[in-house]
Amino acid sequence: MRSYSAVRYLSVAVLIVLTTTVAMGQTVARRPGELVWAIPYDPKTFDPAKVDEAASEQVRYLTGGVLLRVNRQTQRAEPYLAESYTISADGKVVTFKLRNGLRFSDGSALTSVDVAWSLRRVLAPETQAPVAQEFLVPNAVTVATPDRLTVVVRLAKRVVGVDHVFDEIAIEPANRSSTGRVTAGPFVMAEYKRGQYVRLARNPNYWRHDGTGAQLPYASGIRLDIQNNHEQEIALFQRGEYDLIEGLSPEYFNVLAHKTPQSVRDLGASLNTEQLWFNEANAAPLPEFEKAWFQNRGFRVAVSQAIHRMDLVRIAYSGHATPAFTFISPANTVWHNRTLKYPHESVSEARQLLAAAGFHMSGAFLYDSGGHAVKFSIVTNAGNAARARMASLIQQDLSQIGIQVTIVTLDFPALIERLMHKQDYEACLLGLSNVEPDPNAMMNLWLSSSPNHQWNPSEKTPATAWEAEIDKQMTLQATSAVYRVRKQAVDRVQQIVADEQPFIYLVYPNALDAISQRLVGVSPAVLSPGLVWNVDSIRRKAQR
């Protein structure tokens, strides 16, 4: 009797709770012809000139009309709003010829006046546009408009790969900056619900037509869901709610590959690198003997030789990565140094190097000449599973040569503070992402005076001869107009880095994407945005 009522009580309660909660967790309904994917956080701004993080950059890419667009497959700038362009022999004068009959999304004409206004706005110091720095001396750049279709940009200094810079400057109607609501790109801003989604609508006056003369873009709009839970993103992709995922992690790639092999693509090595480096800064709050280890070339090379990169690839990335020995990935065919000589994996050679550098083994542990046990910590960021697995593997690899490693995961702001402001760390395992294939974009990583010169930031004068040599070669490649000279300089830098190992390169994670089988016209590329770089030609097949 009593047990009967017990069951009844419980089942009624369970039923009530279940029925009232099932409907939660759904996304907004998709509109016909709309493309949908996720971005990890709210864009900070919709003003194309003020973009300073990746989510805003993606919105600018989808909405902004630019003079030149970099083809993500060929990695070359192609005419976009400009019909043609020329760069003078000294590299200081860029002349654009606009297409005839261009219009903004609101129907008004787009002329050289609008282009000049948009460029000047980006260059003006009060705008604080991050992209302005790429002109080196932005306030000395002048913009002239001889006629309504011609724009002449005069630079004070030669800028290597200046055509790529114009890929990041959206042209807006003169004196009417609109935070993306009036654009000359394929889409315009339509609706923004903070924390939920950004909705873009098709630009009815977009300039491009396909081969049959049909107006582009094909898609009626785009919804970018603000979503940073991967489980949810994968589940929604599998349900057909999302059309694509750019940059899958290896474990989720495998899950999707198992269920729908046709929907995933492994594009091979990306431009990004994963690396380990030691804190070599003299000002670091570390004991002197530790600084001596980290500043010792033999020590760094030995560590590099003791790490089994193939195991990192195989176990940490389940095969979806490529072993790395230099900062330029083989995906970057133009600049990768194919004749690079790098220290090969060898535990015995590592032991010899350490012995030559004054270290000795006692029992299972390594000691330096002063009798200090060699132990240090590797800091890394929390939340990257593959990186965490790499850290554990490296910990084990280094124990083979007697080095004791502790692994500390920190949240990003705390990690950055240690790396950039306090230099209070011993070694760091982190990835650097490269969006631009031209090595000139890595200037502030390699110049010894730069705050982003991670292993020893903001040096007043280069601490070592090889850092001075890197400075010299990097400056050479930034000022020369001759490809052969630049390539030689960059190859030289790659060789110095391989010899000295200030960054111990580990792997290039592969570019892993998922694309709905409904999409037509996607042409995946390694360069960001790799899946939607030709967004105006991407179409979603209607549901049957």
Next chain:
Amino acid sequence: MRRRVAAGILLALIVVSLLAVWTSKYGYAYQDREMAMVPATAQHWTGTDELGRDRTVRVAAALLIGLGGAAAAAAITTAIAAVVGLLAAFSPAPVAGVLMFVSDVFLSLPWLFLLMMARSLLPLTASPMQMAVITFLVLAALGWPACARAIYSGARTLRSAEWVIQGYASGLRTRQLVRLHIVPHLRPLLLPQFLICVPAFIVAEANLGALGLGIGEPVPSWGSMLMELDNSALLAQSHWVYLPIILLVVVLLLLESFTSEETHA
């Protein structure tokens, strides 16, 4: 009787875990890199984890560390809550007000930042075991305020109960009264609190891993193993990933029958 059986099983579990850790030819850190994420084999009874480490040994070691740490921390935090709650209940109103105010303020502050500060004060090379001890102590120190209020309310009702008044009348001092009457009557509040804190602390330890606290690699952490259950990619690979949560449920049930029988005895 049941209590004794539960205690026996719990003890057996601990002994088996100790044996597993001591007698295994693989240490919990040994990576068999050719055997990552394999299912159960003769070599690895419950398979291996993503890095090819033997799961049996890791789960056994995690059980010992986690159970010891979390149970101790849960006991400490429950004790602090009881002391604060009772102190407030048997003090004059202003003191009680201040104590409850402190615990409320305590609850509203973002302690995450204190944990971050703690991490930045500790040396980066602190060993995983030192970090484990510190983490569980920190958890114990921060876990009490929510329960303190419940105990305060519970104790206040008891204070005005007839038999307590009678106790006062018959000359019992407050301290005796608390020991003899109040604490036994608060047991229905204290025991569940303790039982709830154990799994909560085990998981919290793993969550703090993101801030650089918690048990560091390669020492196995029960919490991290439980946290793996939110990764569908991993769940798809082996059923043995459920082993840690099954063991936790078993341990909790044992702890429960071990402690709850007392009320009837």
Next chain:
Amino acid sequence: MLCVAAGTILLVRFAPGFFADEREMDAKYAATARNEMQAAGTQTLSEIAVREVKGWVHGDFGESRQYEVPVTELIAPRIQVSAWLLLRGIFYGWLLALCAALPVSAVRKGGALWGLPFTLLLAMPTAALATACILAEMGGPVLVLALLIAAREFKFLRSALRGTWSSPHMLQGRAQGLPLQALIRVHILPGVAPQLYALATLSVVTALGALVPIEVIFNVPGVGQLAWAAVMNRDLPVLVAVSLLMAFAIGVAGMLSGQKQTLEAAA
């Protein structure tokens, strides 16, 4: 409230990473990020505090550091979402716990077996529970919150109820043949009521704690999700506002349980 605000400002300001920005590692945006940081770095602690307090007087909670919009505008729509989620979660959680604990506490044998689902829920990390929901494509934030609360309350309720069934007046009631419903209504619930009220604060605190992971995993645009983003970006004005909300919620819950008790005592 002032204590909470002051505490929050202190904690956030001195936490590592207050003057750091993720973009500093990004070659492209490093310079911009550093400029912003330098601007923030020139403020002293007292300046921050004075500005915050001055703002409150005018009903202004300052501007969010990460989104660069007023905090009130950011939080207001989210409060409703989170409050609704909390209310429903707590209500269903209590309902479930009560309905399960009433019969289970009466069972002499196999009580542990009946409690097994709740022990399992207790052992399961919130994130794992939420992910299970996503994978099963059923349930949502309210269900997860309700289950979490039910698991905790169940333990308290069962142990509170256990003694009641065998108390003298219950035995007498049962001997007199009172119907079960009446027994529960007349004897059991009033008997454990004070303890239930005492648990209210505990329940609210549990729910508030679970709010962050649940909202983050289910992508619910509530205060918890905002709070998490604010923690990760050291967004001081938002964090102060969230802490004040927390203090308010806990204060109300505490007051409710206190009030009920005095009523109970008076009656």
